Amino acid sequence: MMVIFNGKNSGLHLNTGYEPKSPRDWSLRNGSEGCVRKESMCGNEEGFVMMKRLKGPDSSNAAWMDMSMSSSECEQACLSNCSCTAFISMNIDGMGTRCLAWYGELMDLVENTYEMWDLNVRVDATELATYTSKSEGFLGHKRQVAIAISTVVVPLFLVSFIAYMCLMKKRKTKRTLKRKLQNQSLNFIGFKGSLEGNELEDSSRHPDLSIFNLSCLVTATGNFSPTNKLGQGGFGSVFKGQLSNGQQIAVKRLSKNSGQGIEEFKNEVVLIAKLQHRNLVKLLGCCIQEEERMLIYEYMPNKSLDSFIFDHTRSSLLNWRKRFEIIIGIARGILYLHQDSRLRIIHRDLKTSNVLLDGEMNPKISDFGIARIFKGDQIQDKTTRVVGTYGYMSPEYAIFEKFSTKSDVFSFGVILLEIVSGKKNNGSYHKQDSLTLIGHVWELWREGRALDIVDSSINDSFVYHEVVRCIQIGLLCVQEDAMDRPTMLAVLLMLSCETTLPSPKQPAFIFRRPTNDLGSITGGGVYSINDVTITEFEAR
Incomplete structure (x- = not known):
């Protein structure tokens, strides 16, 4: 074993x-x-x-x-x-x-x-007896150790304290000098203080993070040729490249016109360099030279998850077994962020386009530009600027600007339902009363017709009890009250083990269309039974 x-x-x-x-x-x-x-x-x-x-x-x-x-x-x-x-x-x-x-x-x-x-x-019995005797021996010996320590610790403490103060003074002087030299270097290359010296120093100590030369990346991407462009977002454009050793890379190039790009760049360099998991995209390094700010990632040949599940011609390439494996992989990646890494990370922008697929269709979560670190026992935070993607944001974040691990759980629930259905949450549903995927799934669940939502391209491959279980877990994740949503640990256990699941409560953001064109006769217009109106989002 x-x-x-x-x-x-x-x-x-x-x-x-x-x-x-x-x-x-x-x-x-x-x-x-x-x-x-x-x-x-x-x-x-x-x-x-x-x-x-x-x-x-x-x-x-x-x-x-x-x-x-x-x-x-x-x-x-x-x-x-x-x-x-x-x-x-x-x-x-x-x-x-x-x-x-x-x-x-x-x-x-x-x-x-x-x-x-x-x-x-x-x-076995022998090991059990050995362990028990050692535990008892330790307790019996503890008093003797305490007496011995008390006779030695006071003089040693005084000597150690004096030596420690001298060492700290020496280190502080050395650190101050190093920060001054580093800040001079950052200003010289045009960074102008947007990254503090200690932050770049901490990330550069990571053994797997490299500093790339601009000329190297220009050569690798064919001078950022449009033919090598993989996509574009609020940060800027992403280009495919190949290094001189044959390794393929993805280069995320900060747009000069991006209002939030500098903050995203700093966040990813400082944060992602400390995260290592098979379901998170790997950051290979960065480039800070002249006016360029770039992040270099491992190349994902199959691009993002949304390019498969929302494409009628490519969705059939993902049978139910592969989709279920992707769901498990995403859940494990989020659990690592929330619990298993040395930092507690709230992603805040989980969506299908931020889930990349490698050559074997394994999922890797990407784009940590607006992620936040929680410290100690912190369970919730508040922001003054709501950024993210409509359709994946939890109600407490979108409306009250509060976010927590349960905000990511909500986003995961939306992703899960999109993977099962092959439909976007904020898509158009002309033939249904509900205007969102969440609302449509909820109505079918209440009517006992949840399987009607399953993507037709996987009808011949899905396992009945697994699909129904995934739909129920998805609804549990998008419940309106954050306290009702499970943790990612509970989600992963529910996905992996056969056990009775609680019944989901009404989800958030259920919008319905009016029963007739006049609207006023029945209460009027498009409305939300959550009695919530969202008027503005800051797109990424």
Whole structure:
């Protein structure tokens, strides 16, 4: 059984029933082979060791027990199955206490400060006794250690404090000099202080971020030839390029007329360089030279998701299985932003055109120009400038200028419904009473005809229960009250595991057309049953 932490092969603590797969490599500080579970006989007085403050393993090998269980009942159920390797007793939004068990490999374990799960890992009797005795020995030894420390710590503290103050003074002087030199360099190339020296210094320390020369990018893109242009947005234009070593790249070039481009550029350089996930587009580097500001990304040969699902000729290339995999990939990418990365990121502009597809049609979230970082236990923020895309913005953000992780959940719900239906949320629905996709899906759901919304190009490939489940999860994500929407962790578990889902409440932004042309006879005009009017958005 191989155990993988955070996408990299490394071992569980050896006192929890695991040992290096290759002891020789482990002694050389090479943990790439990971760990394997020590040999044990099932039922031979096995037990569980609790690993605290963890994010749960990858849910692909997890399954819910059939009924609500206490922690002790969950332990006994897992212990009675020889294939069960770990369990968590937890409370999921709106579903009560549930028992989640893992079978086989434990993948993607990571320490986490936002979701502090206690994972119970199965070990044999010998390992359990060893772990228990060490824990008791530690408590018994703790008092002796405290006494020893108290006799030494005071004089050491005084010496250390003096040395620390001298070191800080020296570092401050060195940092001040370096910032002055760096700011002079930024001003020389025309950046004029829009990036602070410490921000660029922090991003440039990232081992995978390179500073590209302008002449190199001019050559790679054919002097930014129109034939190499991939698209255009509020930031500027994106060009395809090829480096001298044959690597293909996408160059995002800041438009000189972009009012918000400098801020977006700074945000992406400082923020994305710190994010690494298989479902996020990779930033290779940047270029700040003369009057040019450019971001260099890995090239996505299949462009964006919307170019497939909204194109009648290309939508058939995405059967249901591939669409479901894309939904899972997007959910994992958002969960990484909200919980698993060392920063808590709110994207604020999630939409199908910002989901790129690589050569194997794997989804990668892009465009972090208006993303925001949440710190510590912060759960909500407010902005004075609403930017984003109509049809994907949550009501609390579009109207009250408040955003949180639940704002991204709303956007994900819209994307999910668009993937299933092949229709845009803010498209035209001449033959239906509802004027939005959300409203149309809600009406069909209430009538028990949810499958009527499924894209006709996947009628021969979709799995009934998966599609119905996705539609229900999509409606749960676009509920009007942010508190009613699930977290992305709950969304991913609902997508991955068979369990009873709560019934969705009425979504936000349900617009209907009047029943007759006079309007005033029935209450008048196009209206929203949410009693909300949106008059202005700042487009990107």
